[in-house]
Amino acid sequence: MLRPVLFSCILRHANVPGPMKRMMKGGQFNMVVCTLASSSSGNCTVVSHGATHILIDAGISLRRIKDGLRFFGLAPDDISCVFITHDHTDHIGGVAMLVKYFKTPLFTSFGTADGVFGVFPETEPYINCFETGAEFGFGDLTASSFPTPHDSNGSVGFTFRAGGSKLVYATDLGYVSTEVLEASLGADIAVIEANHDRDRLRNGPYPAYIKRRILSEYGHLGNTDSGDLAARLAASGSHYIQLSHLSRENNTPELAREAVNKAFIACGLAPGKDAVLDVAPPYTPGRVYDL
Numbered sequence: 001m002l003r004p005v006l007f008s009c010i011l012r013h014a015n016v017p018g019p020m021k022r023m024m025k026g027g028q029f030n031m032v033v034c035t036l037a038s039s040s041s042g043n044c045t046v047v048s049h050g051a052t053h054i055l056i057d058a059g060i061s062l063r064r065i066k067d068g069l070r071f072f073g074l075a076p077d078d079i080s081c082v083f084i085t086h087d088h089t090d091h092i093g094g095v096a097m098l099v100k101y102f103k104t105p106l107f108t109s110f111g112t113a114d115g116v117f118g119v120f121p122e123t124e125p126y127i128n129c130f131e132t133g134a135e136f137g138f139g140d141l142t143a144s145s146f147p148t149p150h151d152s153n154g155s156v157g158f159t160f161r162a163g164g165s166k167l168v169y170a171t172d173l174g175y176v177s178t179e180v181l182e183a184s185l186g187a188d189i190a191v192i193e194a195n196h197d198r199d200r201l202r203n204g205p206y207p208a209y210i211k212r213r214i215l216s217e218y219g220h221l222g223n224t225d226s227g228d229l230a231a232r233l234a235a236s237g238s239h240y241i242q243l244s245h246l247s248r249e250n251n252t253p254e255l256a257r258e259a260v261n262k263a264f265i266a267c268g269l270a271p272g273k274d275a276v277l278d279v280a281p282p283y284t285p286g287r288v289y290d291l
């Protein structure tokens with residue numbers, strides 16, 4: 001039986017690794033955000049503030065997590081916890097190894113906890129459940145979650161606030177729900193899904209039932225909808241928008257960018273000026289956002 005927990009600060013690591021020291025400005029730490037992997041085949045993002053380093057999802061192998069963290073001068077033992085969006089393999093594939101070798105705490109909604117426990121029962125002692133929407137302090141970060149429309153029980157996205165900056169992480173979205181939009185507006189950096197080009201998906205090799213699933217309200221966000229969301233976020237003051245979770249078969253970075261640029265122009269926004277747009281690479285660390 002999974003148990004709810006009180007959220008106390010978990011500061012396991014007082015030392016700030018070398019490269020992170022460069023992220024200090026005026027004696028204050030900034031929030032630093034970087035995807036380590038982002039695609040339909042594996043997702044993992046590191047968020048740091050001061051001595052607190054957390055992962056959003058761990059859907060890649062431990063070896064790849066180690067390689068990605070090394071880029072920052074970090075190791076898995078520096079990670080305070082993993083916040084998990086939902087229980088699909090591309091988001092939880094690496095959690096069992098993290099727990100086994102590093103005893104990394106996992107933070108999930110109650111629904112996702114059931115899913116993670118079902119796949120990796122050995123992670124049960126390390127699963128900490130939160131009520132979706134509850135806000136809590138975690139080290140130097142304030143974290144909150146919001147429900148996402150996806151075919152996974154308890155699926156959520158996250159917002160993190162630190163040092164006056166806000167990150168929203170919203171992937172695996174069948175559509176942009178009111179909850180997703182409200183949580184995302186005003187984020188300084190928005191990591192949002194741009195999963196597929198609709199025509200490419202429709203005309204591609206996937207079986208019909210998978211196409212239906214991806215296109216459904218509990219599937220994945222296509223480039224056009226992602227562009228509309230990006231434009232709304234840019235209009236709300238977002239400085240950086242990173243398109244993520246691209247499908248290798250049904251999308252390209254160029255198609256995703258093109259859709260967002262179109263949406264910007266339709267809204268009277270200037271691509272690259274009203275917000276900086278980037279596409280998260282699928283298998284390697286992406287741009288480092290130092291907020």
Ligand SMILES: [Zn+2]
Pocket residue numbers: 039040043088090091172245
């Ligand atoms: Zn996914």
Ligand SMILES: [Zn+2]
Pocket residue numbers: 086088150152172
């Ligand atoms: Zn998913």
